[in-house]
Amino acid sequence: MELKATSLLLLMCTAIIILSAEAATGASAIPQCCLDVSKKIPREMLHAVQRFDIQSRSGRCDIDALILHIRHKKICAHPKLRKTLEKLKKKPRKNRKPKPA
Structure with a gap:
């Protein structure tokens, strides 16, 4: 159970970093x-x-x-x-x- 929570937290942190980097540069994913x-x-x-x-x-x-x-x-x-x-x-x-x- 703890491994699932850690994996989910890591995935959320990665998504936040990617989205904030795109917003800072003005680039869009599409x-x-x-x-x-x-x-x-x-x-x-x-x-x-x-x-x-x-x-x-x-x-x-x-x-x-x-x-x-x-x-x-x-x-x-x-x-x-x-x-x-x-x-x-x-x-x-x-x-x-x-x-x-």
Whole structure:
């Protein structure tokens, strides 16, 4: 009986340590991966991208994807859109009004 109680206590302590370590690092037990990607994203939406992350299938997830962060939303895009996105971010937008001197 004492062995069962000791084993149960050890199991509970291990679970608490694992859960507190995940909470401290901000990691979750279940990775949030893109399961599908969009190939066509409107140019206006690409201009609104604040930042992007790259999801690699060599990690925890099954597919390669570009995770676009747009106004508190995440959109999964095809990785080939990265070049287009980088070109858009380098070019100044033509429809912006010039700043008064």
